Amino acid sequence: MPSARLIVCLDVRDGRTVKGTRFEDLVDLGDPVDMAAGYEAAGADEVVFLDITASTEGRSTVLDVASRTAAEVFIPLVIGGGIRTLDDARAALNAGADKVCLTSPAVERPELIGEVAVAFGEQCTVANLDAARTDAGGWEVRTHMATGRTGLDVVEWAVECVDRGAGELLVTSVDRDGTRSGYDLELLKAVRDAVAVPIIASGGAGTAAHVIEAFEAGADAALLAGALHDTTLSIEEIKSAMLDAGLRVRTTTSAS
């Protein structure tokens, strides 16, 4: 097994890292390139830029951010959000992304997953699953920042994504996202049992113990955002706790 990965997610809008779910009250957190470089130095294993740029005209800004990052940051870079076509995926990869994360457009047109996987390989095709708990005890796939109902069962959709060529799944609990109350472990276990590809736990991290629980539930990687950005948590302290818990962790000499 590879080491348990810590992935840092930055929401990028118009070339800046932002925080906030409503576009009206976005807070500027800084330059994504500087932030990615800082997280690499701290020992992050991977970086995700989630493009939440509202306008089509603003799309190219994330590509510019990607090329500047790829020239300075030498850990894997994933770009997600706004990739609707094979050409969008190509543009992201040629700009400096190592993988693309396919979001709502892949739910609306599942063929996109296969198109990207055939052209660039399954190892650079990540499918995002936004999962919301249902009254029946399962999870429903949501789209468009969790507001769109699809009626699709998350576990069945996870299997279909992999069948279509996804090489990795980003599994986001929309119920836990932003709550810092821990990842949805039952969700992770359910997806883990259904697919063989690596899965990335997302939504709910607030403590190092939450991260360790996610790996114990079968996740291959844990994605963190807010708790790192506001320095509630650090990469160093999470990795140290992971080592204490007996997980395989990539250690870096440069990490202080």
Added chain:
Amino acid sequence: MRIAIFDDGAGNVHSLAKVLAARGEVVHEREVAALCDADVAVLPGVGAFDTAMARLGSDAAVLAAALSYGLACLAICLGMQLLFDRSEEGELDGLGVLPGGVQRLTSRRRPHIGWEMVTNATETTLSESGLVWGYYAHSYVCPSKGLHRVTSTSRIEGQVIPATIRSDRILGVQFHPEKSSAPGTAMIRAFLDEVAP
């Protein structure tokens, strides 16, 4: 030093180009003749086997001959797999610089994505760079036996796979040194310093 990256638009070669540029002039090439003219040819690890071989086309034999006659080459991930006769990933013939076939990983968890320890190293660029962890993203592995030397290995669910291979002035790397943080970029520079001082 002139360093030519085979760049067919199949993925991200930005980080790689940036690292290489620390040691010479970097050019992005689709034409085999231009690759053969460079001091160092770089086969990056992006895309799919058949797509890459189709792009090399009928000139693949020219590149294979140049490599056999001592063209220095850094071949990463898929680029390293192209050196062999064939791959289970595709239908087309590989470059055939090295004998044998590239096989699909047998691990339960697949594709193999993440950081893995690189061990049993006799590879000098590894010892010079102090690289311990390499970032992998692949589903296929090169043969362990052949005309090449396996100069380091990694272990995937009990299966030992070649992490780096050497054949004269060719360095093949299964992981992505350009994505393995500072030690990875140091490894690339160490190779360039060795083959084109």
